[in-house]
Amino acid sequence: MSTTTQSNAAAKREAWGRLRKLPSGRWQVRYPGPDGTTYTARTDQDKPLTFLTKTDARTWLAGVQTKMARGLWEPPEEIAAKLEAELAVEQAQSLGFEEYSKRWLEMIRTEPNRSGKKRAVGTVRSYQGKVTGYLIPEFRNTPVREIDAARIKVMTDRLDQIPAPLNPNSKFNGITRPVLIVLMMILRQAARDGIIPAAPNVSVPRQESVRHDADHDAGEDVANPIQVEALYEAVPDQWAMAVLLAAWCQLRRGECLGLQRRDIEWHDDGSATCMCDVSSTPTPVATPT
Template sequence: MSTVKREAWGRLRKLPSGRWQARYPAPDGEMYPARTEDDKALTFVTKTDARKWLASMHSKISLGLWEPPEVIAERRRAETAAEQSRSMGFEEYSKRWLQMIKTEPNRSGKIRAVGTVRSYQGKVSGYLVPEFGDTPMRDIDVNRIRVMTDRLDKIPAPLNPKSKFNGITRPVLIVLMMILRQAARDGIIPAAPSVSIPRQESVRHDADHDESEDIRDCCTDR
């Protein structure tokens, strides 16, 4: 059987477990039990501990710093979600990005063609994921991108192995920068690294209309 003790302010109750529960009158007129910042039940080993907690809550209310427990919990959940997003790895985010571009319109307001999305997916799975894997998005900087482009530049051109330009580096870099710019817009990273896209050379992949729109978007600072 629990025992209720009236205090000068608030109430204490000894639970059957032997721990103490504290309740207090809030500015909104409701009585609230003690809760943790993530909105879980909070009880105390001793009556003294429960009284100390009540005293701290009374001071918080007196200073106008009180907030409803559900508001505090929601803010904590949002902060936790934001932190998890900021530490998201490249492979996970790139999957999210590929899903997004299937339905999100390009710069002209048009939905991308299936072939365009498939082309981007091939660059992500064939070059970018093997390069970055689970690397946190926030760790992909200019130096890491330079290492990638140096590696890609060494791949022989499929049609002319002796050619100086293989037609791979530029389109892969464009897709990477599209991903990074979207990550910046999503708040995953502060800003996309400042990287120059090399101009098209003789060995090339002719971009379709959708890709041309995305290239202009990728290469234009906002």
């Protein structure tokens, strides 16, 4: 075969793509994609790719042509985007609970809920108290994906041992249930974020009374007249009126504590009228003589 024939054969082998020797001595590959765009060889991370020898360049080019023939070829930028997404998921799946729960708190503080309304400051503060007071000390840097039903059971058993502040003898402490609710909110969001496949199948117990047991007599909740009188005599003078207002006028604690001297007008017959500016419709309240 003559030299001219050999050159023509080489040109045919490279007719689909182009090989170019760079000033550095390495070889660059360019080829047409199925979309009509001319591509330059790049790595899976979408970085420039060159070859030490012409043979290496031709081998790589042949591999690209084979992928196209089989319908397996993808643009370099799409491959890089997929790898980046996979890496992000992998990193997210190894995310510790403490870091993720703080992200969750920031999300609920700044983003609206499903109804499109911003959460109240008190609601966010309540959630934050559960997270920082109970959940982070419990899980710390445990990967979110490792928090399963069994691990949650360990937490709830531990929380159940905390005495109820209002009634140490109660079977329920009013702590376990709200903490568990917040934890499940976090884990359901983690599932939506793709960090875990799904939130653990954990049922939240129903609300139970903390103050009283099941056999408690509701009548014991109300002080009788003798007890009211005893309490009135026992408290300091500046609070004595609050006892009478709460017992006989049905005022709630906040209403009693919010009263000012100027709100009450005493009458000669021993009665009094209470007029509070905080109400749009002031209501006279008579006190006993």
